[in-house]
Amino acid sequence: MAKTDIARSHRNNSEESDYPELQRRYGGEYVARRGEDVLANAKSYADLSRDLDEASMDLEDVVIEYVEPPGLVSAY
Amino acid sequence: MPIEFLLSRKLTPFGLVSDPRIPVTVYTHGGVRTYRFLVGTGADFSLAPRRLAEEVGLEWDDLHEGNVVGIERQGTAARLGRLQIRIGTIDLAIRCLFVDGPRVPFILGRADFLDRFVLIVDTPGDRIILEDVGSS
Numbered sequence: 001m002a003k004t005d006i007a008r009s010h011r012n013n014s015e016e017s018d019y020p021e022l023q024r025r026y027g028g029e030y031v032a033r034r035g036e037d038v039l040a041n042a043k044s045y046a047d048l049s050r051d052l053d054e055a056s057m058d059l060e061d062v063v064i065e066y067v068e069p070p071g072l073v074s075a076y
Numbered sequence: 077m078p079i080e081f082l083l084s085r086k087l088t089p090f091g092l093v094s095d096p097r098i099p100v101t102v103y104t105h106g107g108v109r110t111y112r113f114l115v116g117t118g119a120d121f122s123l124a125p126r127r128l129a130e131e132v133g134l135e136w137d138d139l140h141e142g143n144v145v146g147i148e149r150q151g152t153a154a155r156l157g158r159l160q161i162r163i164g165t166i167d168l169a170i171r172c173l174f175v176d177g178p179r180v181p182f183i184l185g186r187a188d189f190l191d192r193f194v195l196i197v198d199t200p201g202d203r204i205i206l207e208d209v210g211s212s
Contacts, residue, residue, distance in 0.1 A: 020087040024087070043178070044125075045180065046125070063110050063112055068095075072089075
């Protein structure tokens, strides 16, 4: 395998580093966050997306995701 | 050249488990957005909420209807569309099932995605590695 392209990697992002804490606070919701800062959250993706549109937020470096509830086991 | 991502962990009632999610760029009407998709090797096709289909310009009524089943086997209605995405610097179109319902996760399934990449989930090394092998 060729050498990993570290320059294009995401290993320096802190966004994945504290997912359990995100689960405790926002489990079962959709969030938009920049690094560890949650900018918006909603029960549905449609609501979250609408909120982001209405806020005319700069979405550069913002990551949107569904947060798994900590009390569930997934079998996708 | 391989692309590397940090492998996170998630909480379950039975302890922490690896949680292979990677950032995926999607070109929506509202601009470029980045989503964290679960790399779901058990999923036949990718999955996303209905709203995303509308945001990329797909007409809901024109999409092919289908049914997606999980462990409960009862199934959920879904519609199949093509989603243009970017992973790292690589653009590709994937077939994606869009579901109109609550708590729909963003999942990268095998179809089209794993036709394009070799996937390594290196749990001891806390990393996910994708190697582009091109389209077949």
